[in-house]
Amino acid sequence: MNVKVEDISSVKKQLSFEVPAARVDEEIESAYKDLAKTAKIKGFRQGKVPRPVLERHYAASVESQVVERLVSDSYFKALKDEKILAVSGPEITDGGILEKGKAYTFLVQVEVQPEVAAKDYLELPLKKETFKDDETLVGARLEEMRLGNAKVETTDREEAQSGDTVIIDFEGFINGVAFENGAAENHSLDLGSNSFIPGFEEQLAGMKLGEEGEVTVTFPLDYGKKDLAGQDATFKVTIKEIKEKVLPELDDEFAAQVGLASLEDLRTRIKESHESQERSRIEQEFREQLLDVLIERNTFEVPDSMIKSQLDHMLENLSNRMQSQGMSLEAMGMTPDSFMELYREIAVKQVKGNLILEAIALQESVQIEESEIEEKLDEIAEKHNASKEMVMNFYADESKRRGLVAQLAEEKVIYFLTGKANVEMVDESIAGEAEQGNDKE
Known part of the structure; x- marks a missing residue:
């Protein structure tokens, strides 16, 4: 088999194949031999149908079967030999004509993962909001709870x-x-x-x-x-x-309705919950900012198939969340197509961000030790109030375990980048004033 690889773009390649005539004849003969064992044609005993009769009845079917086998075998061998990291299925742009005694030629196009060499990722200029405890939010949440129990x-x-x-x-x-x-x-x-x-x-x-x-x-x-x-x-x-x-009175009896011993315990629970949510929000916004800077400094093309895959993943997650709440995409006035259009830019950003972080992990030789995986499994078990055995069984699946390792590697890279960045801590109210100033301009 001869194969020629050409770059159509940074994320798409064209593979030109020529399968030798001897291999074509071999596959045709093999297909007819297999067919002869099972073919049933009126007037002939099974296994005794003459070859010309088989060709007259099954030529198109055999040709389709042989072409499929030749294309599949040749394509996957080429990916391995040429070290091509395909992220889409093969698109046959020229199927060629299958003839006995002649070489079979065909063209395939395939999208490939972009080769990302991350740059300018040290000393990133970043801002991070300082967490501030706000007692007024505790009072506001208590009022919400009173209204909910009114x-x-x-x-x-x-x-x-x-x-x-x-x-x-x-x-x-x-x-x-x-x-x-x-x-x-x-x-x-x-x-x-x-x-x-x-x-x-x-x-x-x-x-x-x-x-x-x-x-x-x-x-x-x-x-x-x-x-x-x-x-x-x-x-x-x-x-x-x-x-x-x-509205009910705010007292220990009210706290008991949500399973707590006293009103003070309820205030503490609300405060801790608010702090956890706020810190998560701050970290998420910081991560988004970090990725924005990395993407701005590292420009490259992303294949459509990776964007589509990310959008499918996002849509599946949203659909599952909505289904658990007794809702649907249609109830929100959306269709899968409108969702894809609305969230495409977000998907592009997520794909680019993941590729850059993967590149940095490789360039900085970031490794995930078994002890780190064990620690993460313990954390997941505690968070979901599940046994360690149950969590380990869940991540025994190879694809899920790879996903967990990728998540840990991403967290490790972000921690590394944060430690190397020039981070300015800002007050929330100052950030708000800055936004107002931009609006005025």
């Missing part, structure tokens, strides 16, 4: 106000004519929830129980029903019942 009770107030739940009858009109599906009775609405047409809820605040009032709104231009989008409408509304939220 009881809704009918009030003797005659006038509705924001935060109330009202039971209403309403009917909508456009140019004085009632429109389809624009009326309802005994409809429950939380004032301030912004779950109705913009401007509707605000006008109910101050309206009195039992009195018919009038509300004027404009349907948004992107409203789901096209015939109503952008239209001015008037609603006649009657409040039939006013309910208010009765």
Whole structure:
């Protein structure tokens, strides 16, 4: 077999193959011998069908089978011999013609992993936000929990106000004519929830129980029903019942409802949870900034197949999360195609970032020791409240273990780069002021 390799781009190669006539004849003979053992043709006993009859009935099938075998064997042998790291399946651009006694030629194009030689990755100019403890957030979270545990009770107030739940009858009109599906009775609405047409809820605040009032709104231009989008409408509304939220007291009894001994324990739990989330956010933003700088300093082409693979992975993760919450992509008004379009740039960045980090790991001889893997497995078991044995069984799968090692290597490289970078610690409020300054410009 002769093969010629040409670069179409930095991430795509063309392979020109010529399979010798002797190999072609050998494969054709082998295919017909195998076929002769099983072929069933009326008038002939199985295994006794003459070759000319087989050729008359099965020539196209045999040709397809032989071509598939020749292409597959030649292609994978070439990848190994030429040390080509393919990241896509082969695309046959010229299949050639299979003829007995003649060499078989064909052309294949394949995308390959880019060769990345990372540069300028030391002494990166980076900023990192300093974590600040904020007691006001603890209080805000406690209020959220109170609201979540509030009881809704009918009030003797005659006038509705924001935060109330009202039971209403309403009917909508456009140019004085009632429109389809624009009326309802005994409809429950939380004032301030912004779950109705913009401007509707605000006008109910101050309206009195039992009195018919009038509300004027404009349907948004992107409203789901096209015939109503952008239209001015008037609603006649009657409040039939006013309910208010009765919040529980913030005390030890309230803390006991979430399984804690005291209110102080609850405050501590909220504070620790907030700190953990904030530190994770800060680290993630720092990582994103680090990758942005690396990508800016290292330009290279990325094959479409790697981007597509990353998008598929992202879509699968999102779909699984949404399914666990009883939601779907369609419920968000998205399709797989619109998701791919929306998140393509993010996928490109993730692929480039991973390739650069892999290159740095190779250039800096970053190794992952078995002890580091064991430590990570212990950490995963503790985080998910699982046994070490269960976690080890999960990562016994070779592909999952490779993924874990790759994750550890990435963490190690980022730690290395951070230690070599020029990191300026910034205050959150200062960062906010800087953004405001940019907006003014």
